[in-house]
Amino acid sequence: MSDRPAPLADPHVLFDPAAGRRDIVILGSTGSIGTQAIDLALRHPDRFRVTALSAAGGRVGLLAEQARLLRVKAVAVAREEAVPALKKALSDQYGTEPMPEILAGPGAATELAASPCHTVLNGITGSIGLAPTLAALRAGRTLALANKESLIVGGPLVKALARPGQIIPVDSEHAALFQALAAGTRADVRKLVVTASGGPFRGRTRAELADVTVEDALAHPTWAMGPVITVNSATLVNKGLEVIEAHLLYDIPFDRIEVVVHPQSYVHSMVEFTDGSTLAQATPPDMRGPIAVGLGWPRRIPDAAPAFDWTKASAWEFFPLDTEAFPSVGLARHVGALGGTAPAVFNAANEECVEAFLAGRLPFTAIMDTVSAVVDERFGSTVPPAGADPAERNGNPATGTPLTVHDVLEAETWARARAREMAARAAVEARA
Template sequence: MPRLGQDGAVTSAAARPRDVVILGSTGSVGTQALELVRRHPDRFRVVGLTAGGGNKDLFAEQVRELSPAFADLGEEASIAAAAMECDVVLNGISGAVGLRPTVAALEAGNTLALANKESLIIGGPVVTTLAKPDQIVPVDSEHSALAQCLRGGRFDEVRRLVLTASGGPFRGRSRDELHDVTPAQALAHPTWSMGPLVTINSATLVNKGLEVIEAHLLFNLPFERIDVVVHPTSVVHSMVEFDDGSTLAQASPPSMLIPIALGLAWPDRVPHAAPGMDWTRPETWQFFPLDDEAFPAVALARRAGSLGGTAPAVYNAANEVCVQAFLDGEIRFTDIVPTIERVLAAHDVPSNMTDLTVDDVLAADAWARDRAAAA
């Protein structure tokens, strides 16, 4: 699969509004996407809406307002909507349940604005072999930043990708100091407002581990050329270092509106998608090395990604179970990553990974959830 950004193609904005399908319309990404649609009716028209059903009243309001051609709740609805004839499908679903809709969108030939990183990470070759060049546009702020920076040079000039991590609410703490942290403390992210799963993942740095795997799959670079640095203010969203020593960074105030807008309009930009930097104010950008001892999730993700096959699915599924157990007060914060590690160690990765199917991935996902729940 030729990866996004390698040809550097840029086209002008379409003359007609883009027909957009939004999966997970009541979640954080979905509601922000609809905010952009409302502000730019000349650019976007919603033709499909789906949600998981956790906020039926909001979904009903969205349907009444936008009158999409298709609107329904549940996984099957998202699969059907993803396959609709449209210009772009925004997959804003949370978790592994987004895999089948991702596959449906790719099989239908639709451009996929991917906020549901889990579907790419757990699907791996199942997803990448389906995707045509530039069919997947990343909506994660870090990977959107990388895609933007890659426009600044040829892909064969890239030395490494540098993902930035805020460090979460516990940056600077030792492993021992994390032992008794509470869910409320872990949910108090210093720079981003996100759902509970992603917020806890940011506190453990599991989210950054998942993003390392995602970058590997999106941009086809080996793990040793994908680095992570801690950047507390979350202003520089990621960087690309080229082989002449030059580094390009993408910077903006912490907001998902810019990557969502780029996902919907790629390769074009949406004017005034979000406020820019105020360069009249003093600003200090600090970067720190990752503390792998206190936060071993990234190193463990690299191991899972290097194993490939169903290993990333196991990593992700075990984590989702552990996060819920932590939120429910059943395990400690410091139990999350060690439990993932034990589940991953117990998993037998298939020897023939080129023949993996969606069913294989979801079977590994189910096995890991059962194993983590019993751990």
């Protein structure tokens, strides 16, 4: 290994690899990642004991059912108004048995993230996952990270807290890179190759994307995910975020992180080594495999996910990324290189635009047009003068200046407001 600091996610550095049964806290338990993690835990009670669950509060019946099945000590909901319905749902499930402690409010998941356990699985969607991520790291928990946004918007804050081996990535692409990197040292790595399914609009030109509907965008060909992540996959913003995430997790420069389109989603990502070898991690599309890596590493969990049937013929295809139809990856590289609050602005503006698209207020192609306009307004689109710090403009802390949570929140608030204004204007222009 080189003498540089270990990256955030390093398969060679094991952070408290407890061999016995691990106590797990699951944040975002009623979402896609959370429900699959619970399925894994219920099938392997000798490996995992779930001690607490958190959710937004929109599916209290499912949350109560999960709590009873797992016999957790505490449940949390972000929406305080959901507490009466949650109490009733828990009462229906538990009857006369003692019910778990209930936490509520915006800080409830953060409180659970610091509670006694071995591993915190952060499966929350969006940048609201930053505070729980920081709380888990600060408390010394192993962090199984599915909430990529917390790393994107708070990269320096996360890096300042995380110890080597403390973060295990749960995204399928980063779990694949994590496993492939175990075959060599960082000095052996030539490039990281992040695969993309291409989403539902692979092969379409920008002009052909102008009139796509919400239903079109939500019809992902290989993965079943929540609406925000599915739209991000359709715009390939998700892939842009993953490029930034790979840079932060593995300390690999942006010019050595490549994106390639692989429609079958069998190869989840690859590592090219300096000797010319490329190691690919491949499984049928199923998130239980990456979740098992996040919860169990360095041990493998038997039958965590389906394997290939090698007696059947199959074709695996790879195509270059169409950067004209899908400019999101290039914009993500730009904001990732700027650093500071630039990724937070990019992510917050995108979340607002996706919400507007899902509500029918914004055309599909206007999502990235609006995000790009917000980023340009905040940071400029031109190359800064020679010798200037490209990050030191419009409230973005200069290199060497510590990023704070306040900086991130201020940048997000501004970006959301500007994105809403620009989206409203774009919607009016589209109807004109």
